[in-house]
Amino acid sequence: MGCNLRELVTPHPLRLSELSGQRVAVDVFLNAYQFLTSLTGPDGRPLSHEGRVTAHLYGFLDRASILVSQGIDPIFVFDGRPPKLKRDTLSERRTRKAEARTKWESAVQAGDLASAKKLGPQIAEYTPQMVDDTKRLFDLMGVVWIDAPMEAEGAAAVICSRGGVSAVASQDWDTLLYGAPTMVRNLTAHGTKKFGRVLSAERIELSETLDSLDINYHQFVDLGIMIGTDFHPGFRGVGPKTGLKLIKKFGSLEEVASHKQLEVPENINDIRDLFHNHPSIQGEIRDYSKGHEEGIISMLRTELGFGEKRVNTAIERLASANRIRSSGKPTLFDF
Secondary structure (H helix, E strand, O other), X not given: XXXXXXXXXXXXXXXXXXXXXXXXXXXXXXXXXXXXXXXXOOOOOEOEEOOEEOHHHHHHHHHHHHHHHOOOEEEEEEOOOXXXXXXXXXXXXXXXXXXXXXXXXXXXXXXXXXXHHHHHHHHOOOOHHHHHHHHHHHHHHOOEEEXXXXXXXXXXXXXXXXXXXXXXXXXXXXXXXXXXXXXXXXXXOOOOEEOOEEOOXXXXXXXXXXXXXXXXXXXXXXXXXXXXXXXEOOOOOOOXXXXXXXXXXXXXXXXXXHHHXXXXXOOXXXXXXXXXXXXXXXXXXXXXXXXXXXXXXXXXHHHOOOOHHHHXXXXXXXXXXXXXXXXXXXXXXXX
């Protein structure tokens, strides 16, 4: 999840209708994990059909069709290769996942489904097969997806700063550190319940954030690094509010480290460069196409056992936005 900046930003409630007619980049990875960890069976594992995980497809079918029906043109962005600076973070995640898997297997063997249900989300994986299935579904729905060279939210932020999309939808606060002018949280969870409350989309503006904190973008990135990101654990004892006071007083990470007798990361310039100059795609993003009704039905109902009502609801949403076609009998939506 990168750097936690919640205490430093001012989110604004957002109605989906406010994004109608706009392109919005959507971070696939975090959404996929949300679906895989929330749509689970009694043993805590993601919903599946004949051994093939389908939970992520349930989520993306529902959420993508809702966005399209609201007049939003989602651009789904997949992660590319992880930065070398993220190796330690990824290694720690693998270790935690391996430990959780051992506990989960023990719980299942003991018939302790309550414990297994809690442990299941900790071992969820978004595998290459799941990625391929997601891309195939997006193609059948006519929505656009792209592969980022590296971090999805980083590439999306660059696209947004160039004007290719109006906002970046992600739960990862690093989206702001990458320089996204507008970040939207809870976009794909808008209207759903979590911990007894209904989630709503919220908009965060980078320029407003910098003005309210009274720092510039370079200082903002340094602040994030001091708090801790996927690329550096941060300075011990420095949280968002303390970090803000220090960066405003001393001006840069190096000056803070000098006055507080802290060690500057040897690769500080490489870390900064990941935020200031993150690799992104080149050229224009392709336009959406109309979804293919028979293809969606064949994949989801015939191949993966989805219920008729769920699939038809998604198709109707696409049809309401004139974003579906059929090889058979034409409908009013074909004209």
